[in-house]
Structure formats: C-alpha cells, structure tokens
Amino acid sequence: MPELVFFSGTMDCGKSTLALQIGHNRSARGLKGLIFTRDDRAGEGKLSSRLGLVTDAIEAKPEMDLYAYVVDELSQGGKVDYVIVDEAQFLTVEQIDQLARVVDDLELDVYAFGITTDFRTKLFPGSQRLIELADRIETLQVEAMCWCGARATHNARTVDGRMVVEGEQVVVGDVNDQAAEVGYEVLCRRHHRRRMTAATARAAALSPDVLPVHGN
Secondary structure (H helix, E strand, O other): OOOEEEEEOOOOOOHHHHHHHHHHHHHHOOOOEEEEEOOOOOOOOEEEOOOOOEEEOEEOOOOOOHHHHHHHHHHOOOOOOEEEEOOHHHOOHHHHHHHHHHHHHHOOEEEEEEOOEOOOOOEOHHHHHHHHHOOEEEEOOOOOEOOOOOEOOEEEEEEOOEEEOOOOOOOOOOOOOOOOOEEEEEEOHHHHHOOOOHHHHHHHHHOOOOOOOOOO
C-alpha cells in the first residue's frame, strides 16, 4: 500500500542525503519521481546535502497546489511513480493535506523530509500536520552531535555566534556557514536551555579566571 512517510530529525542528521539516496535508488530501478523542496540552502529549485550532492527540484511555493501539480503531470502523459519532498517543515498545512491526497487518491508513495521543531523548540505547522497525517514516522538514525559530544536534539539559531530565541520562524541559514550573521547550530537540550553555543563555550573557556580579592 502507498504511504505518506515523514523522515524527521535535527539539522545536520542527513535528511537531504537520504532524500537524494531514495531518489537515486528508485531511478536506478527505472522509476521516475517528482522532487519538491522549499528554501533549500543551495537556492531555489535545488535539493542539496551538506556532503556536496545536489539535484534539481521543484520549488514548492506557498501558493502551489502539490496535488494539482502531480495530477497535471500525469494528465500530460508524464510518468510519476513516487514523490519526494525535502524541507517539508516549511510547507503549509494545506500542502501537507495535498500530499496525503496524492497517497490516497493517486496511490503514490510520498517521502517527506524535515525537522520537527524550530529554534524556539516550537513545532513547525507543516511538521505538526505531517505528524498528524503520516502513515509512518521515521526518526533518522544518524545522530547529530552537540559541541559537547552529547546527542543533539534541538535546533538553535545564532546571530554572530550567540543563540537567539526571538524572530521570524523561517530564516534561511546553514550550520556550516560560520561567516554568516544568521546561522544555525544543533545542541543538546541542556545547552539549548542554557543558550550555550560552541562559540560562547569557547569564549567562556578562554576567559581568565577571576582572581580572589583579599582584604588588607
């Protein structure tokens, strides 16, 4: 039976790499799929992984009806055996409903990849709807690591290396672009709660010890 599968995890845990691998494996078997993405770090209409792999994709803009797009492709004689959606957390609730309809009405597998929570630890609307509708939810087994070595469970937004907890829910950035004013970092819960990023931890470690003050 066709399924709507949600592959979830933190940033830097290999979601986009797995999306590319699933597409490659099915293509090697003669299957053809549609790949959607939203706000990829490589630019509009691209699906990229941090390993340097990249492929063309369809930019799923907020006003796009994904179900209608797939139906139109089939109506024009195109072959569609499956659908891959990366950065699915950025999709609208309506678009997630459309993906479920692709599975139920068109009997196609849909593989959606995304992070569940934002830098404030709040669910993305798209991810929440996927959790509500998905036939299966897979947590990726490649564990991202906090700077302390513990398993990273939370996504943090940084501005000049310092963690922030206010701002727009969606601001495109990358965990590898340390030169950018706005960046992202994966942290364990303890250091996310303490707002301690790798940069602030280094700064604290390099600070001279406070000398004790003795009275005369």
